Amino acid sequence: MTSTQPAHAGIARNRLWARLNEAVAAHGEPLPTPLMLVDLDAFDANADDLARRAGSKPVRVASKSLRVPALLQRALRHPGFRGVLAYTLAEAWWLHEHDVCDDILVAYPTVDRAALTRLVVSPSAAAQITLMIDDVAHLDMIDSVRASHAVPVRVAIDVDAGLWVGGRHIGPKRSPLHEADEVVALAREVVARDGFRLVGAMTYEGQVAGVPDDVPDQRTRSALVRRLKGASLTQLATRRGQVADALAGVADLELWNAGGSGSVAESATDPVVTEVSAGSGLLVPTLFDHYRSFEPRQASYFALPVTRRPSPQVVTVHGGGLVASGAAGPDRLPVPWAPAGLQLTSLEGAGEVQTPLTGHATGLLSIGDLVWFRHAKSGEPFEHTGTVHLLQGDRIVDSVPTYRGLGLAF
Template sequence: MSLIRDQMCSHPQTTIRIASKSIRVPYLLNRILSSGLPYKGIMCYAVEEAEFLSSLGFDDLLIGYPSQQILDYQILRNLHDQQGKIVRIVVDHRKSIEELNQFMNGINRPFPVILEFDISYRMLNGCIHFGVRRSPIRTIDHLIDMIEFIQQLPYIRLEGLMVYESHIAGIGDTNPINYWLNPLIRYIKRLSILQIQQLRKQMNQLCLKYGLTLFNGGGTGSFMSTLMESSVLTEITIGSGFFQPHLFDYYQQNQSMIKEYGSTFIPSCYFALPVVRISDEGQWITCSGGGYVASGGPGWDKVPLPVFPLGLTLNDYEGTGEIQTPLKIDSKRKDETMKILKQNKIVYFRHAKGGELAERFISFLIVANGRIIEIAKTYRGYGKCFF
């Protein structure tokens, strides 16, 4: 957190919104927010999640994904109109916006929404698509039409815009798994960043013209390039950066952060698996469980990695499994590795991405100075699952 705060000191007009999907531990969300600026507000991934966090005392909740569920509309109306919470939801489609407006008929004050613009990089009239498929709003003209359409509706109020550059934030460009693609990914990222900067300047002008007060962008993997636009954005979203799972080791921006700030994001989350089998005269060990695979396109960069003891590697044929994870012991480190394993009988791993790990455990152990200072429940520990 200190690294993010230090980098934000020269950008006082921009705050950090915390992406709850990458954390899913209320204690940690509260700990980050209570540390003070630049942290302000939470980006939720589900309406029911926002309701749950509100019940724990959280406020300033932005649901980062649209919904067309009547139950969700009822929750939003209650949070906004009955409880007076600061809650907003992202929208992007005319029909669902009309439905939301109709459902909010009769509320005391219009319900606030954020309009999302799809910033994916496209070439050859869309035949080549680089990025995830999000909003159908993909041109400035379409965006203006949607802004003016929403401003005519009586029961919802447009408060801002969101642009999530997922293909910058979510794809590594120094990945050792698909190393032959790294130069191409870096090239497309450079082109796309220039395009994004120009588009967000135009969108900032629209915010000023139409009186929009919130402009959200960014992600852990695009933190450095997004920070360059802090004069345009009012807030940047960060989630995985608080844990630094290993997928985010494979970003050129980390090298830039070391060069400019002398440090980078530091891994702060690990999980341990018990050793249940030693075989082949100490050449292999097997751990129980471990199949906590990250979302997105499948690949070896999405599975957990053993990090302690040193000298352990995954089996190419099994990887990390729901029931077991076999690990090969490096023959050069065999004596040292086996000595540690005989003492502890556990192996420590790093997960690949963000919040998937919290879906597997009911609590996280919070450690400071080598001591457990808190046992913090995950969403699952509270008996919650928001999908």
């Protein structure tokens, strides 16, 4: 427990430590580590909250933030959820073939020629999968792998949703399409070509959805982030309306996707938007702990065993180097969460084969005990395991495969 955390937070984390350890002990058979676990009660509560914040707009679940088919299906069973936002065409193909979902929007442009070759000859897959484009070259790539235009390919246009201030772009570096005339030019190219259907658009405001804005020990920075978010939402609402009006003269769109877990409510209020996306808000990794827009309910943990005690003030766990993607920094490191009162060391951090921990809670730990961690990003830790254990109450009720456990690497 750090100085910025109230005492009751440490108590809650120690109770969590006891509950998770008891659930593992009650399971009956040894569970290999890293032991990945999802708390279904928290997961379901988060799903309900996301649907509530989305209002009348459906929530499309972002598969990149889960990577566990059983959890994707669980989210889709919740009222208010509809469709999957996939991260590769190969993944979308697998979801289609295994009847996980019949409405799949691929969030990123694809140049996977093998997957495209399959798509353009499959009427059933092409009817359920929508590809993302932001360049005529993406259309050329699709045309290059087909011998005929008998199977129409559904496409959506990714429109830049960044904030522009004084000629500077703030937000994810995604689409080159910013102005309405740029979007319309690509839309006209789509409708003029045989074998394509323009069905949607996407504006992902990552600078709003994916940036914490209420960090306790960063009050000045958080205030600045909130101002930037407000300016971004105002600017984007105007520009999104302009783009939508311009596109109305070119095609009748089925969908306009926007938002992320941190901006569900704000994105859903825009009348142009027909659906919002969310994924990280279901599991709530550490990067989503400090948002004003919602109450975080941590639902995902991984456990590592204590294997050494180099000194009375240090314990060493086996493994631990599950570092999140993005700009390298302390916020990308896993956090030793339960018991409360443990920290990574500055010299070794989170290591691939061992991770030393310091702090007053080392006195509670013996060799063989489990330390429970939280990852910085959602979905990514499941690339390191074949199985995720599902907790309900104080019992592990199921063990399900991740994509990796199914032999899949997308």
